[in-house]
Every structure is written in C-alpha cells, then in structure tokens.
Amino acid sequence: MFYLLQVIGFLALLHPAFNFAFPQFPPRETTSLVPSDHCGNQDYTILSGTPWIVYNMLYNADLLVGTQCTNFQSVETPAIGNPEVAWSSVTDIEYVESTDNVPKGYSFVGLTQNLETTISAISSIPANYSWTRTNTTAFKGNICFDFMTSDTKGDSTSTSAQELMLWLQYEGGQLPIGWGDATATIDSLFGTSWKLYEGQNTDTGITVHSMLPDKQFDGSFEGDLKEWLAALVTLGKFTNGTYVNVGNAGTEFFYGNSVMNATLGLQIELS
Numbered sequence: 001m002f003y004l005l006q007v008i009g010f011l012a013l014l015h016p017a018f019n020f021a022f023p024q025f026p027p028r029e030t031t032s033l034v035p036s037d038h039c040g041n042q043d044y045t046i047l048s049g050t051p052w053i054v055y056n057m058l059y060n061a062d063l064l065v066g067t068q069c070t071n072f073q074s075v076e077t078p079a080i081g082n083p084e085v086a087w088s089s090v091t092d093i094e095y096v097e098s099t100d101n102v103p104k105g106y107s108f109v110g111l112t113q114n115l116e117t118t119i120s121a122i123s124s125i126p127a128n129y130s131w132t133r134t135n136t137t138a139f140k141g142n143i144c145f146d147f148m149t150s151d152t153k154g155d156s157t158s159t160s161a162q163e164l165m166l167w168l169q170y171e172g173g174q175l176p177i178g179w180g181d182a183t184a185t186i187d188s189l190f191g192t193s194w195k196l197y198e199g200q201n202t203d204t205g206i207t208v209h210s211m212l213p214d215k216q217f218d219g220s221f222e223g224d225l226k227e228w229l230a231a232l233v234t235l236g237k238f239t240n241g242t243y244v245n246v247g248n249a250g251t252e253f254f255y256g257n258s259v260m261n262a263t264l265g266l267q268i269e270l271s
C-alpha cells in the first residue's frame with residue numbers, strides 16, 4: 001500500500017513540463033541531428049528542424065541503482081509519409097524489493113511544435129510508434145503516450161491541468177493510478193477496447209486519466225491520437241475548447257535489463 005501510494009505520487013512527475021518549470025539540475029543539452037546518447041537526469045537533445053525533443057528523465061534518480069540511457073539515432077524522412085525518429089531506451093536497473101513499485105523515470109520523445117492549441121484547432125495527431133524490447137532479466141515498465149491538457153493555455157502544472165496516458169504495452173505488473181474499478185469502457189478505438197482508470201496524483205493534485213487496452217499492442221501502433229482526445233471529450237472529461245499543452249511518447253521503467261529500440265512518427269496538424 002505504501003508503495004502503491006508512492007507510485008501514485010511519482011507517476012505524474014514524469015512530465016517534461018514539471019522539469020522545465022522547476023529545473024533541479026543544470027541539464028546537459030545538445031541540439032543537433034547527430035546521434036547522441038543521454039544517460040544523465042534531464043539529459044536531452046532538441047532535434048532542430050523536427051517537432052521533437054529526445055529526453056532521458058530520471059525523476060527518481062536517487063532510487064535508481066544502475067543506469068538508464070535514452071539514445072537518439074536518426075531522423076528518417078520517407079518519400080511518402082511523415083518523418084520518423086529512430087531512438088532507443090537502454091535500461092539496466094537492479095531489482096530492489098523496497099522500490100520495485102516505484103518508477104525510476106521516463107524515456108521519451110516529446111513534441112515541441114503546435115502545442116498549446118485547443119482540441120478543436122487540431123485537425124489530426126498522426127502517430128506511428130514501432131518498438132522492439134529485448135530484456136535479459138525481468139523488466140517492469142510500459143510503452144505509452146502521455147499528454148497534458150488544461151482549460152488554460154500553457155498550463156501543465158496547476159491542479160486544473162489533466163494528464164492523459166494511453167498505455168500500449170506494459171509488463172512486470174505495472175498498474176496505473178486509480179487501479180481498481182475502471183471509470184469507463186471505450187468500446188472501439190485503435191482496433192481494441194479500452195478501460196479508463198482515473199485518480200489524483202497526491203503530490204501535485206493533478207488528475208491522471210489512463211487508458212489501458214483490453215488487448216495489448218505487440219510492437220506497433222498506428223493511429224490519429226485526436227480520436228483518443230475526442231473519446232475523452234465524449235466522456236465529458238474536458239471540452240473541445242481545452243488546450244493540449246504537452247504531448248510525448250515513451251517508456252516508463254521500474255527495473256530490469258532491457259533494450260527498447262523504437263521508431264516514432266508523431267506530430268500535431270492544425271486545422
């Protein structure tokens with residue numbers, strides 16, 4: 001129970017916005033399209049000429065025994081279709097029983113363009129996320145999208161902000177905030193049905209809405225994430241006039257020795 005509460009406390013801290021707003025350590029930043037490895041806390045590279053930042057966030061670095069890197073490989077621009085970023089998350093974190101239910105951080109590719117717009121001003125959010133995971137020990141963690149909305153433009157830290165998670169795959173027994181009775185069922189979205197779990201992050205007061213698929217995705221996801229936002233509008237969680245302030249795709253990790261290689265296409269198209 002103690003650790004379940006801790007997980008609840010820590011999960012919503014994974015947002016880049018928190019760390020951009022309250023930097024605790026001087027970040028090491030590179031800005032280029034040259035491959036780069038990021039193994040420090042809040043260690044990132046802004047990919048110029050793209051809508052992305054590649055980010056290694058270790059918000060529980062003090063509880064992390066081992067190493068965790070987020071590595072940028074390349075940006076591919078196919079003749080047909082949207083650009084994609086190739087990247088990896090390399091986890092080598094010891095299992096420690098007392099923190100096995102505490103996420104150690106979040107490795108992700110975040111959007112830097114066309115944020116802070118209302119849902120109705122967005123025509124689509126084309127997403128194409130492909131991944132492989134090879135683990136040599138038990139691994140606990142997930143593959144997810146993570147967005148933040150608010151009725152206030154730019155707000156991702158006040159208690160009026162809301163966190164939206166779309167879990168694609170999860171293993172090792174990870175559970176969302178508000179686990180227990182689902183607050184809603186979404187019958188048909190991205191080829192499966194989903195359960196919605198909701199709860200408040202007790203540290204920040206921010207409500208987290210996590211959708212978990214009834215059938216997990218097995219290494220690839222393609223879809224328009226505006227449909228995800230629309231499903232939550234239909235459920236009355238917020239309105240079409242709500243702002244999308246943060247958006248990213250990544251992997252949360254608790255422990256294990258694991259390499260995730262991924263390609264991600266993700267952008268916000270305005271109406």
Ligand SMILES: *[C@@H]1O[C@H](CO)[C@@H](O)[C@H](O)[C@H]1NC(C)=O
Nearest residue numbers: 081082084128130222263265
């Ligand atoms: C999605 O990504 C896969 C793998 O990179 C690629 O083969 C496919 O063409 C992409 N789809 C779109 C619509 O870009």
Ligand SMILES: *[C@@H]1O[C@H](CO)[C@@H](O)[C@H](O)[C@H]1NC(C)=O
Nearest residue numbers: 135136137138139140171172
């Ligand atoms: C990889 O992790 C999963 C989930 O913890 C586990 O079931 C599986 O046995 C692991 N694979 C290896 C080779 O340890």
Ligand SMILES: *[C@@H]1O[C@H](CO)[C@@H](O)[C@H](O)[C@H]1NC(C)=O
Nearest residue numbers: 119120230233234239240241
């Ligand atoms: C939100 O916008 C969509 C797309 O324009 C529309 O279909 C839907 O009815 C709107 N929802 C509400 C609650 O106004």
Ligand SMILES: *[C@@H]1O[C@H](CO)[C@@H](O)[C@H](O)[C@H]1NC(C)=O
Nearest residue numbers: 073088132133134259260261
């Ligand atoms: C992950 O990607 C790296 C760099 O492209 C490659 O060297 C490695 O073999 C890949 N690992 C797996 C498990 O696919």
